[in-house]
Amino acid sequence: MMLDGLGFPEALRWRDGALWFSDMFRSRVVRWRLDAPGFPAETVIDAATGGPAMPGGLGWLPGDDGHPGDLLVVDCLERRVLRVPLDAAGRAAGAPLVHADLSAVMSHSANDMHVDPDGTAWVGGYGFDPEADEPVASPLVRVHPDGGIDVTEATFVFPNGCERDASGALLVAETFADRVSAFVMPAASHGADGAEVVRFAAGSGPDGLSIAPDGTVYVALAFAGALARVDRGAAADAEPAIVYRPEPIATGPGAGPLGVYDCAVLGDTGRIAVAMASLDEPLAERVDTGRIVILDRKTLS
Template sequence: MGETSLGRSLLSGLSYPESPRWRDGLLWISDVHNFRLKAFDSAGALRFDLPVPERPAGLGFLPDGQLLIATALGRRVYLVTGIGGEGPTGALQLVEDLSAHTRGLLNDMVVDRAGRAYVGDTGFNLGAGEAHRPGQIFLVEQGRTARCVVDDIDFPNGMALTPDGGTLYVAETFAHQISAFTVRADGSLSQRKMHARVVGTPDGICLDAEGALWVATLKRGEFQRIAANGRLLEHIDVTPAHSVACALGGPDRTALYLCFATVEDDGQGGFRRQGFVRCLPASVAGAGLP
C-alpha cells in the first residue's frame, strides 16, 4: 500500500494480528485465526513461523530472551523453543496448564523483568455466545504454582507495566476503561483504580515515556493515545477495519506498530478476516513492558 498518512505498510495477508512484541530486531505477532505465531524483520520479511493448534493469544519475553505464549482455546502457557535457530521453525513446551481454572479463554499477557507472567482470562467465550461473566488474571511463575491475582475483571485484554514494574495497566474491554493495579513485591496486585475511561472497547495497549497509553479501540477503528489524566492526546483512524493491538518498537522504540483487521460476514455463519500491520514514527518513544 506504500506510504500514507498511516505510515508504512509492513505486513498484509494475516488473519487477526494480536499481541505484537518487538525484540532483537523482530516483530512477533500472534496471527490468531491462522493459528500461527510469526516474526518479521523491519522490512517485513518472515523470520519465524510456528503453527499453534490451540490458537495463539498473548506473548511475552522472559528476561533471558525466551518467549512465552498463551493459547486461547487450550488455555495453556507454553515456552517457544527454536528461537534463534536456522530457519523459521520451532516447537511448544508446556509451562502451565490453566484449563481447569479458566472461565473463558486465555487472552493477552505481559511478562515482568523478574520473569513473572500476567495472563488474562476473558471470563466467557464471546465467540461461542456464552453469558457475560467476570474474568481473571493469573500469575504464572516458573517453578511455582500459578495463582489467580484478580478474580473480578471485565474481559481483561491488553496489559502494560511501568518501567519500575510497580504498576500494571489492564484494558477492561467491556467496561470501556483502563484499570491500574499496584504490583506488590510478591507479584500480587492491589490498590485497583480506574486509570482512564476509553471511548470504544479497548483491546491491545502499549505505554510511552510520557506515561501515555496507546489503546486500540477494536470496532471503533481507532488507535487512541490517552494521557494519565484520561485526556485524548492523539488518534489514528483505521475504519472500517477493527483496531486490534499496538506496540512501540524499533531500536529506540520510536516505531509505532499498528495491528488491525477487516472482518466481514462470509455468508456461511462465519467471518472473513484480513489482517494488516503498519508502521509509523511515534511522537514519544515506548517505555516499560512489553
C-alpha cells in the same frame, strides 16, 4: 510501512529489531524482521509444528549465555501457556511444551499476557462468552517462572492487552468495560492480597495497549476502529484522543471497516506498530483482511 495478508494480528511485541505477533485466525506466531533485508515475515511456530490453533499473548523467559529465553505463547482455546525453545537466531529449536495449564482456573478462553523480566507471566481470559453471556469480571492468572499458578483477588471485565509502566503498575485493558485499569501489587506479595486497582476511561472496546517511554498510553480501540491516546488523569466519562483511524477496505471480498486490535511502541524511536483487521470477525476468519502498519508517533494527531 505495512504488512498485509494476515488473518487477525494480535499480541504485538518488539524484540531485537523485529516485531513478533500472533496471527490468531491463521494459527501462527510470526516474526516480522524489520532489521533484515527485504523485511521478511517468518513463521516461528504454527499449528502444523505443534503451536496452538489460536495463539494469543506472547512473552519470553529470561535468557542466558547469549541465547534468547524461551518464547511463551498463550494457547487461547486450550487455556494454557506453551513454552517454545529458541535458538540464538530466534528460531524455534524444538516442539512447544506446556509451561502452565490454566484450565483449572479459567472456564473460558485465555487471551493476552504480559511477561515480567524475571519470567513471571500475567494472563487474562475472557471470563464469559461474549456471544451469549452478560459481561462478568474475572481475575488475572499469575504464572510463576516454574509454571506454578495463582489468581489475583482483583478482577477485570474481559482483561485483554496488558503492559507494565515505569512505576511498576500493570495496565490492563478491559474490553467490555471500556476502561483501562492500573493494577499494583506489592513486590513482596506471593498471593493476591494488598493489590490496588485504579481505573480510567479508555473509549469503546479497549483491546491492546502500549506505553511510550515518556509515559504516553496508547490504546487500540477494537469497537471504535481507532488508535487512541489515553489520559490517565481524565474524568471517568472523558473520551480519549483519537490519533489514528484506518481507512476501510474499499473493494473486494474483505471490503468494509477495520477494527484496531493492538499497538506496540518501539522504545524512543518514534515508531508504533498498529494491528487491524475487519470489524466483522467472521469475515476476518474467512478472508485475509489483517494488516500491521508502522507509524511515526510524531505524525499522529
